[in-house]
Amino acid sequence: MTDQLISLPTAERDDAAVAAPSPWWRDAVIYQIYPRSFADSDGDGIGDLPGIRSRLPYLRELGVDAVWLSPFYASPQADAGYDVADYRMVDPMFGTLDDARGLIGDAHDLGIRVIVDLVPNHSSDQHEWFRRAITEGPGSPHRGRYHFRAGQGEHGELPPNNWKSIFGGPAWTRTTDPDGTPGDWYLHLFAPEQPDFNWEHPAVADEFRTILRFWLDLGVDGFRIDVAHGMVKAEGLPDVDDSVEWHLLDAGVNPCFDRDGVHEIYRSWRRILDEYPGERIAVAEAWAPTHERVANYVRPDELHQAFNFSYLGTEWDATAQRKVIDDSLEAMGKVGAPATWTLSNHDVVRHTTRMLQPNDGDEVAGRRPIDVDPAAGLRRARAATLLLLALPGSAYLYQGEELGLPEVVDLPPEVRQDPAFHRANGQDGYRDGCRVPIPWGGDEAPYGFGPAGGRSWLPQPDSWAQLSVAAQQGRPGSTLELYRAALALRRSDPALGSGKNLTWREAPEGLLVFDRTPHFRCTVNMTAEPIRIAMPGKALLTSGPVELDGAEVEIPADTTIWWAV
Numbered sequence: 001m002t003d004q005l006i007s008l009p010t011a012e013r014d015d016a017a018v019a020a021p022s023p024w025w026r027d028a029v030i031y032q033i034y035p036r037s038f039a040d041s042d043g044d045g046i047g048d049l050p051g052i053r054s055r056l057p058y059l060r061e062l063g064v065d066a067v068w069l070s071p072f073y074a075s076p077q078a079d080a081g082y083d084v085a086d087y088r089m090v091d092p093m094f095g096t097l098d099d100a101r102g103l104i105g106d107a108h109d110l111g112i113r114v115i116v117d118l119v120p121n122h123s124s125d126q127h128e129w130f131r132r133a134i135t136e137g138p139g140s141p142h143r144g145r146y147h148f149r150a151g152q153g154e155h156g157e158l159p160p161n162n163w164k165s166i167f168g169g170p171a172w173t174r175t176t177d178p179d180g181t182p183g184d185w186y187l188h189l190f191a192p193e194q195p196d197f198n199w200e201h202p203a204v205a206d207e208f209r210t211i212l213r214f215w216l217d218l219g220v221d222g223f224r225i226d227v228a229h230g231m232v233k234a235e236g237l238p239d240v241d242d243s244v245e246w247h248l249l250d251a252g253v254n255p256c257f258d259r260d261g262v263h264e265i266y267r268s269w270r271r272i273l274d275e276y277p278g279e280r281i282a283v284a285e286a287w288a289p290t291h292e293r294v295a296n297y298v299r300p301d302e303l304h305q306a307f308n309f310s311y312l313g314t315e316w317d318a319t320a321q322r323k324v325i326d327d328s329l330e331a332m333g334k335v336g337a338p339a340t341w342t343l344s345n346h347d348v349v350r351h352t353t354r355m356l357q358p359n360d361g362d363e364v365a366g367r368r369p370i371d372v373d374p375a376a377g378l379r380r381a382r383a384a385t386l387l388l389l390a391l392p393g394s395a396y397l398y399q400g401e402e403l404g405l406p407e408v409v410d411l412p413p414e415v416r417q418d419p420a421f422h423r424a425n426g427q428d429g430y431r432d433g434c435r436v437p438i439p440w441g442g443d444e445a446p447y448g449f450g451p452a453g454g455r456s457w458l459p460q461p462d463s464w465a466q467l468s469v470a471a472q473q474g475r476p477g478s479t480l481e482l483y484r485a486a487l488a489l490r491r492s493d494p495a496l497g498s499g500k501n502l503t504w505r506e507a508p509e510g511l512l513v514f515d516r517t518p519h520f521r522c523t524v525n526m527t528a529e530p531i532r533i534a535m536p537g538k539a540l541l542t543s544g545p546v547e548l549d550g551a552e553v554e555i556p557a558d559t560t561i562w563w564a565v
């Protein structure tokens with residue numbers, strides 16, 4: 001049996017960049033940092049910006065092109081920072097604005113670009129506008145910046161419409177007037193602590209344009225737009241027909257998601273991004289029912305990329321995978337945008353655990369984690385990652401997947417912090433399991449996440465000592481070394497990430513075989529049995545052990561091989 005690593009290229013990053021004709025973002029590998037769980041510099045159990053700064057050399061060595069930081073702004077943390085109280089301030093829990101400046105500067109020095117999260121659909125209920133809307137009472141001019149409405153029923157005791165919160169329960173909360181009597185209701189598509197902005201109000205649009213400029217001036221390379229499909233609501237906020245399932249993907253019939261009006265906002269943002277040098281970008285977190293509707297967000301005068309949630313939710317089946325890859329490339333190709341590929345993020349079950357689960361019909365397969373055999377899960381996840389990194393376009397990785405971290409499925413309810421978990425009485429909202437802090441090294445928790453003897457805001461499993469960066473570094477066959485090798489190979493051949501070319505080759509059932517360049521082929525066995533084929537060329541990298549002597553090769557179950565042909 002061979003090791004996973006067959007050969008490593010020596011090409012330098014800068015050579016590749018010079019050779020690449022297209023802008024950096026079209027084929028970038030972008031690594032998502034979830035700040036509270038990445039690295040803790042001060043021992044309070046919560047990761048922070050100085051912690052991230054100290055780990056940038058690790059990311060450089062891993063070989064990513066950019067990082068995307070989930071929100072680190074001033075926030076009461078009702079939804080882990082996706083409830084922003086001040087869009088221009090760093091929460092003291094994460095550091096200071098100077099720390100943000102320092103981080104951006106250090107990252108740039110290492111050749112890593114920085115994308116920050118922007119949360120324009122809603123603010124925190126502690127945002128100054130919303131606080132004033134409440135304390136100033138019904139006549140407050142600040143109410144127009146959110147969706148305040150009188151309730152229905154004789155005494156206004158019923159919500160203004162039948163919309164539901166994504167986190168469970170009604171999408172409306174009733175306010176109390178300054179004189180103590182029950183007042184109007186306000187809209188929140190997420191938690192009650194996250195009131196939705198009214199994007200019809202000009203002050204909202206103005207404010208976000210200045211927020212964009214604030215961070216662009218500070219040097220960020222782009223934005224990840226939270227709930228990018230949500231800002232515009234149907235006029236009159238009409239009830240939803242009871243026969244329509246209230247679901248994120250019911251756009252088109254859904255009065256608050258994927259409305260055509262959002263695109264006007266992105267056109268104005270694109271003009272701002274284009275004013276700045278260096279190809280600043282925006283990536284949409286846009287849930288829409290078809291690839292074509294998602295592609296609307298990345299038309300030439302709108303945003304640059306959109307997350308490919310269809311791909312993330314597609315089961316491990318050769319026919320289904322081939323179809324989602326083809327459909328994605330076709331839809332994005334029509335508008336001239338690169339496809340994006342991602343398997344994990346801070347909202348879904350880690351793919352090491354998820355990919356063995358049956359597709360439960362949720363919009364993201366297996367959102368509810370089940371216990372799976374860790375070795376089998378890791379094997380499939382590694383195969384899936386090598387497939388993803390062989391596809392044309394931009395790849396998003398989520399912190400810890402390069403260590404093969406599994407979902408933590410047994411967090412006790414009392415440590416869970418996902419607001420959806422508590423709002424849905426523990427029936428939903430399992431997002432804490434993918435947010436457990438990163439193990440960097442050592443034999444005891446917090447495994448280098450923070451200072452020795454320190455804490456971590458969610459408990460790390462004992463088994464994570466073997467999964468730490470220190471434990472995997474330099475160990476042949478480790479998941480960390482597999483990622484490093486894959487990213488180095490990808491970088492050594494600029495044609496690999498970029499370009500639209502993907503040529504499917506005929507293959508036995510359950511085996512995906514495609515070429516990316518005249519010299520690069522990828523084979524993926526998606527079945528539970530080995531598949532024997534004629535040796536296509538020289539193996540560059542394998543996601544698991546493979547016997548490579550002879551005229552034929554037996555590709556084990558759940559295994560991907562990159563070939564030089």
Ligand code: NOJ
Pocket residue numbers: 079082083119190226227285346347
């Ligand atoms: C999507 C974010 O990824 C998620 O974490 C958050 O809860 C919602 N948007 C609301 O902001």
